[in-house]
Amino acid sequence: MKNSFDEKILDEAQDWINANQKVVLATVIQTWGSSPRQVGSRMIVNEKGDFSGSVSGGCVESAVVSECLSLIKDNKPCKKIEFKVSNESAWEVGLACGGEIAVYIEQIH
Amino acid sequence: MKIKTLEEILKKKSSKTEFAILTNLENGNSEIYLPGTSPKGEFSKYADEIEKFFKSKKNGVIENSEIFVETYIKPIKVIIVGAVHIAQYLVDFAKSLNFEISIIDPRGYFASEQRFPDIKVINKWPKEAFEEIETNSSTALIALTHDPKIDDPALQYALKNKFYYIGALGSKKTHENRCQRLAEAGFAIDEINSIHGPIGIKLGGKSAPEIALSIIAQLVSETYKK
The missing domain is CATH 3.40.50.720 (NAD(P)-binding Rossmann-like Domain)
Incomplete structure (x- = not known):
């Protein structure tokens, strides 16, 4: 049953690339405690900040989008980001559920 | 990830082939792995661990490494x-x-x-x-x-x-x-x-x-x- 919903995200990534958009792929690579999305969950972001898919239940998506935009701007290939509930910016991007997740973002080039 | 790798992943998925995506989280390199074969290049020393992820149908980072394994199983x-x-x-x-x-x-x-x-x-x-x-x-x-x-x-x-x-x-x-x-x-x-x-x-x-x-x-x- 795994990889069910996110399977479509990679297809969508290719559609975006075919439409000449810059695409960053975000993947949940580790989780601790209770986190809404399992390891392997995916989201894509383009240079305009449009996104599809998810890496959490809406808790950290906005932060992932801005990280992805920086990656495109600085032209870096990849980055690992960890989100914890105890982050200083917890009110803004923390995980309300108390879990922790690590998200890997990479440019598709 | 290279566009070529993405295309290969989509091809494997549509032909319902079982495979894994191996990603080196440090340098961003990624490879497609087929069960039963030897992982290529920088991934070769993790062959046993990769096979283990495959058998348990799990995704995750190999312990004490920066290698992420994502497995795709048949529907x-x-x-x-x-x-x-x-x-x-x-x-x-x-x-x-x-x-x-x-x-x-x-x-x-x-x-x-x-x-x-x-x-x-x-x-x-x-x-x-x-x-x-x-x-x-x-x-x-x-x-x-x-x-x-x-x-x-x-x-x-x-x-x-x-x-x-x-x-x-x-x-x-x-x-x-x-x-x-x-x-x-x-x-x-x-x-x-x-x-x-x-x-x-x-x-x-x-x-x-x-x-x-x-x-x-x-x-x-x-x-x-x-």
Whole structure:
């Protein structure tokens, strides 16, 4: 049953690339405690900040989008980001559920 | 990830091949790995760990490394007998889940391509139809015709081949009669009792999409139990 919903995200990534958009792929690579999305969950972001898919239940998506935009701007290939509930910016991007997740973002080039 | 790798992943997915994506989180390199082969280059020393992830059907970072493994396994095969109205809603629900659906119905006017675009519809009697489908204990059967001529041979095939989920539509009375026929055909009582009949979890609804939802909910639940 795994990889069910996110399977479509990679297809969508290719559609975006075919439409000449810059695409960053975000993947949940580790989780601790209770986190809404399992390891392997995916989201894509383009240079305009449009996104599809998810890496959490809406808790950290906005932060992932801005990280992805920086990656495109600085032209870096990849980055690992960890989100914890105890982050200083917890009110803004923390995980309300108390879990922790690590998200890997990479440019598709 | 390179565009070439993405294209390769999509190709492997559409051909239902089992594979894994290996990613070096430090430098961003990624490779496609096929089970039973040796991982290439920088991933070669993690061969045992990668195989372990594959066997447990899990995704994750290999311990004490910066290597992320994502495995892709084959979807679960679900055979629907009866290209009826409920089947159309089942197909819709199954689209967003990892099920691969085939439909069997010998009645040509039901089993039309126009009613089921993109789905394998076999317009034959179950006995002949099963010759065209590879099945095993990871296959599920949903019998929807409640016509013994069509459902019974399919149910018998599924029982003999130990499908992990077998469900049959019909009222309690219909199901009692069905169980009686299967007993007369020589099936053991625990085999007969493994059939989910009347099919689906109790939601209370009676419309076609509601029945389809109750069936798909039971199927997902049983899939996680197996």
